[in-house]
Amino acid sequence: MARHAEIAGGGFTGLVMGAALARAGWTVRVHERTEEIRAFGAGIWIWDNGVRVLKAIGAADEALDGCTEAPTYISWDAKGRYIDEVPFAPITSTDRSRMFCITRQQLLSAILGAAERAGVEIITGSTATSARPEGVVITEDGREWPADLVIGADGINSKVRDSLGLLKSRKPHVDGAIRVLVPHEPGYADTEEGRTIREWWNGYRRVLYTPCTREVFYLAFIMLARDTEASRLPLPKSLWTEAFPHLESMIDRVPDEGRYDRFETIKLKAWSKGRVAIVGDSAHAMSPGLGQGCGTAISNALSLANMLQESDDIDRVLARWEARQRPISEHTQLWSTITWPLILWPHWAARIYCNMPILHPWMLKQRRKPSEFFAYGTETQARWMPPSLRKEAETVA
Numbered sequence: 001m002a003r004h005a006e007i008a009g010g011g012f013t014g015l016v017m018g019a020a021l022a023r024a025g026w027t028v029r030v031h032e033r034t035e036e037i038r039a040f041g042a043g044i045w046i047w048d049n050g051v052r053v054l055k056a057i058g059a060a061d062e063a064l065d066g067c068t069e070a071p072t073y074i075s076w077d078a079k080g081r082y083i084d085e086v087p088f089a090p091i092t093s094t095d096r097s098r099m100f101c102i103t104r105q106q107l108l109s110a111i112l113g114a115a116e117r118a119g120v121e122i123i124t125g126s127t128a129t130s131a132r133p134e135g136v137v138i139t140e141d142g143r144e145w146p147a148d149l150v151i152g153a154d155g156i157n158s159k160v161r162d163s164l165g166l167l168k169s170r171k172p173h174v175d176g177a178i179r180v181l182v183p184h185e186p187g188y189a190d191t192e193e194g195r196t197i198r199e200w201w202n203g204y205r206r207v208l209y210t211p212c213t214r215e216v217f218y219l220a221f222i223m224l225a226r227d228t229e230a231s232r233l234p235l236p237k238s239l240w241t242e243a244f245p246h247l248e249s250m251i252d253r254v255p256d257e258g259r260y261d262r263f264e265t266i267k268l269k270a271w272s273k274g275r276v277a278i279v280g281d282s283a284h285a286m287s288p289g290l291g292q293g294c295g296t297a298i299s300n301a302l303s304l305a306n307m308l309q310e311s312d313d314i315d316r317v318l319a320r321w322e323a324r325q326r327p328i329s330e331h332t333q334l335w336s337t338i339t340w341p342l343i344l345w346p347h348w349a350a351r352i353y354c355n356m357p358i359l360h361p362w363m364l365k366q367r368r369k370p371s372e373f374f375a376y377g378t379e380t381q382a383r384w385m386p387p388s389l390r391k392e393a394e395t396v397a
């Protein structure tokens, strides 16, 4: 008889987990508390580790369709002095790890499509309130949903995790960000400047520009959590223009809707209890220093689904899964934090730190490590290439 999973949370993690389990023959039900499956935020960076997961569930072509290729990520201080530069591998690279930026809605829609095609049942407006270790999730309407495995993919404020007493630490960071998508001016997406990821610093405030698609780019306005004036919504445009006058035309076009999030790092005592596994941000939320929160989450989800295919002994699989995935997830959390809190540093010190000979290449290697990690079962997968490049290769052949 097919094994059955109940998943709390219809975000990136819950839907990847659902799609992967359903493709392996499980029956799967996802409970999403909102009335529709919708992404919040704006753009998202997805590295090759995430791309391998998307490919495995049949969502890569749709998720990455139309994304732009960023050659490099450059940051400057308020006087226009260079702070740091991180180059990216080109999309055509066949060995180095690549980074793709897309809109969150496009990514989520592609994953949702894959989950639906695999036969996942999705119930919206269904909020999980707790779970029991024998494999039961309880929803707000009092119903109990038994399963061979319950997945708590209900995000940073996970009720499933907290009902089982699994939280070890929850550390709010000093900063947060407002994220928005802004329409491109005609032709700008194709210029070298338009394709380059850029970050401008002024005091404790920063603006990060990431090209997304040919139609829109993604701006993050980053500030200290105590900077309540700058983190108001809708974005206080005059205040941000005053700090970054050269960005006036971009800031002017920022829409009223946006979202502010404070960054947090979450660690658990254990990633599972009995027949309940905690996956995604609910288990290991991190600051966005490496752009790897989602990549790590979906990589952990696919690994668990693939490991479960090899054994009926769920307890043993959960222990093996945590032992395999937790070290790289904690490495990613650590390097996200090390990369990010430079906001508190004087800019001259950040410049020295980012450019120290010997240390700089070593740091880049540590930062790249998560993108070079393979989710369980993807080790022999052929590298994903954009369909246009695949067509070229077929024509040449």
Ligand SMILES: Cc1cc2nc3c(=O)[nH]c(=O)nc-3n(C[C@H](O)[C@H](O)[C@H](O)COP(=O)(O)OP(=O)(O)OC[C@H]3O[C@@H](n4cnc5c(N)ncnc54)[C@H](O)[C@@H]3O)c2cc1C
Pocket: 008, 009, 010, 011, 012, 013, 014, 031, 032, 033, 034, 041, 043, 044, 045, 046, 126, 127, 128, 129, 153, 154, 155, 156, 157, 158, 159, 160, 177, 179, 261, 262, 263, 279, 280, 281, 282, 288, 290, 291, 292, 293, 294, 295, 296, 297
């Ligand atoms: C500013 C910022 C920038 C980021 N940039 C990147 C990036 O560039 N690249 C990257 O890889 N990651 C990035 N991240 C991290 C990324 O957004 C998260 O890691 C990712 O969203 C985690 O997905 P998730 O499905 O685990 O959680 P979520 O996305 O939070 O999804 C949880 C889902 O569960 C639902 N839910 C919540 N509670 C319940 C409940 N009780 N019952 C039922 N459903 C429930 C929610 O409505 C939601 O749909 C960033 C994060 C921030 C804050």
